[in-house]
Amino acid sequence: MNALSTLLSPVVLFFALGLFAAILRSPMSVPQSFAKGLAIYLMMAIGLKGGVEMSKTALDGQVFAVFGAATLLSFGLPFVAYAALRITSGLSKVDAAATAGHYGSISIVTFVAAIEALRMAGVPSSGYLVAVAAVMETPAIISALWLAMRGNKANSDEDSHHDRGELAREVLLNASIVVLLGALVIGAIAGEDGFERLSPFFKAPFQGVLCLFMLDMGLNAGRGLRRGWRKLGVAPIAFGLYMPLIGASIGALCGVLIGIGPGDLALLMVLSASASYIAVPAAMRLALPESDPSVYLTLSLGVTFPFNIAIGIPLYIAVASLISG
């Protein structure tokens, strides 16, 4: 499968439809609670499939090395992103740190789209990468908070103390982590036979549900971009385009050093290149309420997400096949 066939896949085309509809100010919308249900369905489906795959493979040193590298990537990428933003964009320290946190964490929908692209290309990947995705959700938030708080007197007022409990709950028990890891464990316990009974719900309709969700993501991305691009300026928007390439390159380096196969390498690159728009924005509103959500949401959802869906995924798969194939 080449880049053109990825671009012309229904998943990408539905995303483009939503994006252009929103840019052209179409009143079309997908109800928020329905979209949230679709997101949970997709996470359950890939968690279950990942768990079934994991039940068939042994956890060896290479797998643990990938987990270790993923954790370090999630901790480390915000520092790279923060430095790039502070040097090039003129964003405030808090906005740069909050945005950087998004780029260390991951986009689960980009990950799902990449798994589908790999499946269509006939490139196998390992189920444990779903757990790697869940592991990469959180460390970036800690790095972002450290970047924002360093040099500042610790804020120990009642409000901050209270928010730490809320933040811990949001960071450790957000929907992505609970559903992904929960479904992964259930899939591993249920195995192939157990999943077979669920396949009419989780296997056959998966592509259609993903198309529906991508339509909504396109609408969200288009509306965010339409509202935010004037406020952002050229340098932050450029950051939203080059940062995924930096992340993917660092992810590729880690994957090559560990020696993983092309499918797993492509997914590690996708995880390193993607930016969160579910777990991290919620954490940032709790921990750094003075940061401007229109900066990081526009960048992660309006710039980086479409870039990764349209250009990034086929590019990362091609590069991974080239260097690891």
Next chain:
Amino acid sequence: MTEDHKKLRLELIIESPALRRAEDVLLDCGVTGWTVIPAMAGFGGKTRWSRGTDISESTDMVVVICIGDAEVLEPALERLHKMLDRRIGVLNVSEVRVLRPGLF
């Protein structure tokens, strides 16, 4: 003719992630009831916003409406005002007449 019972009405528009914190302040101050309603859309800080455009729901706004006696609501007002130092939100208070004072 209904009897005139004057109370304070506190209205707080705040981001949904901070709702729990605001509710805890009201509870701490002895407020016995309030209502939370979703805010659909608005404009502020040179930005137009509307509900349902962010899948994380982190930028959705909610409105907390609370009616009570001044001696209960004034301390809550002070603490909520302090809370808004670092957050997006609007806080206002007005005097209202209520018809069933036993509820507040």
